[in-house]
Amino acid sequence: xxxxxxxxxxxxxxxxxxxxxxxxxxxxxxxxxxxxxxxxxxxxxxxxxxxxxxxxxxxxxxxxxxxxxxxxxxxxxxxxxxxxxxxxxxxxxxxxxxxxxxxxxxxxxxxxxxxxxxxxxxxxxxxxxxxxxxxxxxxxxxxxxxxxxxxxxxxxxxxxxxxxxxxxxxxxxxxxxxxxxxxxxxxxxxxxxxxxxxxxxxxxxxxxxxxxxxxxxxxxxxxxxxxxxxxxxxxxxxxxxxxxxxxxxxxxxxxxxxxxxxxxxxxxxxxxxxxxxxxxxxxxxxxxxxxxxxxxxxxxxxxxxxxxxxxxxxxxxxxx
Amino acid sequence: xxxxxxxxxxxxxxxxxxxxxxxxxxxxxxxxxxxxxxxxxxxxxxxxxxxxxxxxxxxxxxxxxxxxxxxxxxxxxxxxxxxxxxxxxxxxxxxxxxxxxxxxxxxxxxxxxxxxxxxxxxxxxxxxxxxxxxxxxxxxxxxxxxxxxxxxxxxxxxxxxxxxxxxxxxxxxxxxxxxxxxxxxxxxxxxxxxxxxxxxxxxxxxxxxxxxxxxxxxxxxxxxxxxxxxxxxxxxxxxxxxxxxxxxxxxxxxxxxxxxxxxxxxxxxxxxxxxxxxxxxxxxxxxx
Numbered sequence: 172x173x174x175x176x177x178x179x180x181x182x183x184x185x186x187x188x189x190x191x192x193x194x195x196x197x198x199x200x201x202x203x204x205x206x207x208x209x210x211x212x213x214x215x216x217x218x219x220x221x222x223x224x225x226x227x228x229x230x231x232x233x234x235x236x237x238x239x240x241x242x243x244x245x246x247x248x249x250x251x252x253x254x255x256x257x258x259x260x261x262x263x264x265x266x267x268x269x270x271x272x273x274x275x276x277x278x279x280x281x282x283x284x285x286x287x288x289x290x291x292x293x294x295x296x297x298x299x300x301x302x303x304x305x306x307x308x309x310x311x312x313x314x315x316x317x318x319x320x321x322x323x324x325x326x327x328x329x330x331x332x333x334x335x336x337x338x339x340x341x342x343x344x345x346x347x348x349x350x351x352x353x354x355x356x357x358x359x360x361x362x363x364x365x366x367x368x369x370x371x372x373x374x375x376x377x378x379x380x381x382x383x384x385x386x387x388x389x390x391x392x393x394x395x396x397x398x399x400x401x402x403x404x405x406x407x408x409x410x411x412x413x414x415x416x417x418x419x420x421x422x423x424x425x426x427x428x429x430x431x432x433x434x435x436x437x438x439x440x441x442x443x444x445x446x447x448x449x450x451x452x453x454x455x456x457x458x459x460x461x462x463x464x465x466x467x468x469x470x471x472x473x474x475x476x477x478x479x480x481x482x483x484x485x486x487x488x489x490x491x
Numbered sequence: 492x493x494x495x496x497x498x499x500x501x502x503x504x505x506x507x508x509x510x511x512x513x514x515x516x517x518x519x520x521x522x523x524x525x526x527x528x529x530x531x532x533x534x535x536x537x538x539x540x541x542x543x544x545x546x547x548x549x550x551x552x553x554x555x556x557x558x559x560x561x562x563x564x565x566x567x568x569x570x571x572x573x574x575x576x577x578x579x580x581x582x583x584x585x586x587x588x589x590x591x592x593x594x595x596x597x598x599x600x601x602x603x604x605x606x607x608x609x610x611x612x613x614x615x616x617x618x619x620x621x622x623x624x625x626x627x628x629x630x631x632x633x634x635x636x637x638x639x640x641x642x643x644x645x646x647x648x649x650x651x652x653x654x655x656x657x658x659x660x661x662x663x664x665x666x667x668x669x670x671x672x673x674x675x676x677x678x679x680x681x682x683x684x685x686x687x688x689x690x691x692x693x694x695x696x697x698x699x700x701x702x703x704x705x706x707x708x709x710x711x712x713x714x715x716x717x718x719x720x721x722x723x724x725x726x727x728x729x730x731x732x733x734x735x736x737x738x739x740x741x742x743x744x745x746x747x748x749x750x751x752x753x754x755x756x757x758x759x760x761x762x763x764x765x766x767x768x769x770x771x772x773x774x775x776x777x778x779x
Contacts, residue, residue: 227628232654232658236614236647243618243621244617244621244623244624247606247622247625248629272607272618
């Protein structure tokens with residue numbers, strides 16, 4: 172059961188805290204869960220896990236490739252490793268290790284990358300993962316999830332822990348909004364329609380879900396009925412839901428805080444092309460490198476905010 | 492320490508590993524024979540008595556674990572595992588053939604007894620350290636053994652993993668470096684100087700030593716002796732000759748990867764038997 176809050180406000184809980192608390196709760200039940208950090212435990216918010224389970228937490232220093240392949244070995248020995256670092260290092264830097272020692276080797280490794288997309292803000296272009304979803308999506312047997320709020324994080328972390336296989340868990344680490352009522356439950360692999368609509372569907376992920384909801388309000392003022400989907404599982408994509416939205420609303424805008432090349436927009440259009448295509452527009456980074464600055468500046472710079480979604484929604488409806 | 496061990500038997504096992512590796516690669520028509528030959532003796536020591544294993548139960552949790560980080564030498568490991576009964580001997584004739592369980596590079600999802608998939612060099616060292624750490628977390632009295640190539644030590648990841656193993660005090664972790672002095676494109680000294688590998692591992696916090704890498708008794712004794720050193724992981728540099736014991740490889744200056752057929756393989760297998768009979772195994776009168 173999923174219930175959207177009547178008022179969506181900034182959460183008092185940072186995403187990294189919601190994540191780590193959820194992991195600790197699961198680790199209390201499952202003694203095989205271990206954590207690996209690469210000298211970013213303070214940043215990733217995993218320090219409380221290290222304090223709680225000192226014998227099951229390994230901060231091995233600034234060596235992500237080794238950490239990722241080690242996670243494959245820890246899994247082979249029967250443990251459930253959660254590997255933490257920034258999204259850029261969790262994907263781009265360790266790609267070959269994630270591929271061979273984790274996914275190809277059939278292991279049970281949870282790769283957790285924080286500071287996704289523009290949320291890397293003041294760490295700038297070097298640290299701004301726009302390509303991470305695209306490159307992880309082409310890796311066989313890699314499930315990709317990005318929670319849009321702390322309640323969803325609490326719901327999906329137990330599933331990540333208890334579902335055998337490799338996961339890429341993408342997240343901003345600091346400020347997020349509370350979107351869902353406490354107790355809302357989500358199922359990995361199933362998108363959620365969180366607002367009904369008939370003229371267009373806004374399929375969003377992560378921090379773009381709030382922007383899509385704002386855009387739906389703005390469109391409603393102009394008499395346009397927009398459906399909003401929280402597609403927190405990017406792979407495997409909920410194909411049935413995508414096809415249903417295409418059939419029922421006839422137009423789709425995908426909204427993601429990452430490159431439109433290889434990301435959610437690509438995934439949605441791949442599905443539609445196999446079935447009954449409808450016009451699609453994509454909100455996301457248009458083949459650009461990241462840059463430094465406050466997050467609100469970057470959201471505007473890369474055209475990720477609600478007004479841009481409204482624009483794309485009108486455009487896609489005109490293409491029907 | 493080694494008085495109850497039959498080293499003649501282990502040496503015969505290494506001869507069988509060389510012969511079956513030749514047969515497997517000969518049946519495929521091509522493969523990494525040079526580096527496969529130079530690890531036959533350490534494999535014979537490990538699987539010929541040193542490791543706690545159960546070939547009928549390859550996933551026995553309390554076993555000793557093995558990672559072939561130089562994954563391209565898979566056929567030597569496959570020969571060893573087949574000889575120990577992990578799978579039928581006739582699988583060896585399927586190496587690299589469509590649908591095989593024995594691909595060129597080691598694959599833990601396909602081959603019974605292979606503890607980790609390897610092939611992208613450097614990673615096996617890390618995953619082996621992960622296994623060794625996992626065994627500590629799981630409170631198992633298991634050793635984890637890993638073989639890396641000397642060329643493979645070009646990879647920075649080997650040294651990241653070494654630093655971590657030492658930092659964590661993983662004294663049930665062993666890495667063997669197959670110091671055969673050659674890598675794919677030529678001699679190590681000509682490609683990327685390895686400097687003093689034994690000293691390098693010592694500097695990275697290992698208990699480190701060098702032994703003649705085709706002397707099974709020396710290898711056995713080095714492992715037994717290292718096990719008495721507590722609180723540190725162990726490095727054993729195996730001073731080897733690439734291709735030693737395999738006549739068709741000994742005859743080539745650069746023998747990393749050779750094309751040969753079963754007929755040629757059988758001639759080199761016969762040489763192994765001759766050398767065993769006249770007491771000159773593995774190298775015969777071979778000299779560089």
